Amino acid sequence: MGDKIISQINYLSDDWQLVHKIIPYGSGLEAYRSLKRIIDDFEVPYIIDADQSKQGQLLYGKTIVGVDKIKDLDSDSKIVVTIAKRRYAEIKAQLEAIGLKEYKEFCHISQFAVEWYYKYNNECNIFSMDVAITTKCTLKCRNCNMFIPYYKEPISYSFDSIKKNFDLLFERIDFVFEIGLLGGEPLLNREINDVIEYLFEEYANKFGSICITTNGTLIPPESTLKIFEKYNVIVIISEYKYANIQRGKIEELTDILNKREIIFVVRKDLVWSEFGFPSVPMNILDHKVKDHMMKCDPGWRGLNDGKFFFCNVAWSADKAGLFSLDEKDYINLSDLKPNDKSDKIKLLEYSLGIIPSKYLSFCKVCGGCGEDNTSIVKAGKQL
Structure with missing residues (x-):
């Protein structure tokens, strides 16, 4: 090249x-x-x-x-x-x-x-990209890794704002192997159908798959099920043993998905790490934070508010008003020129954890979910 x-x-x-x-x-x-x-x-x-x-x-x-x-x-x-x-x-x-x-x-x-x-x-590709389309949820999980119960004014993002995020991204990259739409509970966003349809109609050659991560407490309306069928959307259902509201709903949902031959995965026996933050923030030493960040790295990146995030958890902590991110903790996509090779390299480096500040400021206070955090909590236990 x-x-x-x-x-x-x-x-x-x-x-x-x-x-x-x-x-x-x-x-x-x-x-x-x-x-x-x-x-x-x-x-x-x-x-x-x-x-x-x-x-x-x-x-x-x-x-x-x-x-x-x-x-x-x-x-x-x-x-x-x-x-x-x-x-x-x-x-x-x-x-x-x-x-x-x-x-x-x-x-x-x-x-x-x-x-x-x-x-x-000669492609600028991102492996995995998660987009929070709502911060509303049907559950109040004590150790929610997106800190949803702490939001004072949860919202569902408009189709126009989500569309703008994807337009900014796809003007600057060639391909995303997997896109995740999540929340909160993404099925609470009434414009989810429009989001999925727009992605497939405008950018079908720019991504591999779309996944919806749901907590299994809601049954999608008929219009949404048809969209899932039409575009082979993958439904990921998180089953929480300690969320009583889920009982019976997951069986009903999986039965519907089975009959309609919609691909789904039920994630059972989920293991959640105790982040410590925000109740008891960590204090990771400066010389250990980079290693801590890379051990935690789950592989996906975040696309929210016109910005590219190494960690969606850090974005949500900031959005919930629990933490103030540094401007080096993300990339403003509008600051990158489309088709500029040096800006593409900057984006690729950042996606692999090579960032100007060496590590995210949030990683100093968050226990993360890497092998160096052995503190486990009950997945889905409600407040």
């Missing part, structure tokens, strides 16, 4: 340039959300998953096989790990134990989506 890639996003070994076959490792939610583009661009002979109950099934037409197939890896194949970022360290250790090297024979999908496509396909 002519320009030399800057060193901060130059992890993959040079032989990735000639990769012909991609072997995904993982067939769960992350694979559902991100694999469409990979399958379009590469030969994908099969998908690896250690879960024996999934082996033999198909995902996007590809057979799921066991981990023993790793031994068949040839010189023009690379493994791309398609699991949640929080579990990547576990799979990385397993692959390294059998002699494979990170960035040589394998990497996480979030790194591949950004680095490979920039270096070898």
Whole structure:
């Protein structure tokens, strides 16, 4: 492509340039959300998953096989790990134990989506992008990771404001592998149909999938179900053992989704980390904050208020009036020139955690959800 890639996003070994076959490792939610583009661009002979109950099934037409197939890896194949970022360290250790090297024979999908496509396909891609379309919710979870119960005046964002966010983003990037619409409870936004329809009508070639994350307390109206059907929207249902309001609703919702053949995933046995913030803010030492931030990194980014956020949790803490973000904690998309190569690099670097201030100011006070936070709370327990 002519320009030399800057060193901060130059992890993959040079032989990735000639990769012909991609072997995904993982067939769960992350694979559902991100694999469409990979399958379009590469030969994908099969998908690896250690879960024996999934082996033999198909995902996007590809057979799921066991981990023993790793031994068949040839010189023009690379493994791309398609699991949640929080579990990547576990799979990385397993692959390294059998002699494979990170960035040589394998990497996480979030790194591949950004680095490979920039270096070898001249694209500015973001792996995962979450957009909060409302801060209203049907639940009041004690440890909500978006601090929704603390909002004094929760709102649902208008279609026009959400549209503006996406217009700003897609003028400056080429592709997003997965887009998440969330809240609060996103089904409370009455313009959700318009948002989904606009994305598919205007930017269908700019993203891989759209997911709605719901707490399962609401049944979508008929018009929304038709939109989900029409555009193959993925519905992610968070099941909370301690939220009594959910009882019976999730079964009703999944029955409806099943009958209409709408793709959905019920996330059971969710594990929530105790952030400490805002009741007992952390005080992470300066020399440890960067490592703390990267251990927490869940892989998705935030798009709100015309700004690009490394962490949606930090955005929501600020929006709820609990914390004041520094201007270096986000990128104002209107400050970036469309199609400017240096601005694209700035966006790509930031998406990988390479930010001017080295770390987010909010990370000093938040315990995060990385491996360095072993304090667990009851998911969905109500105030």
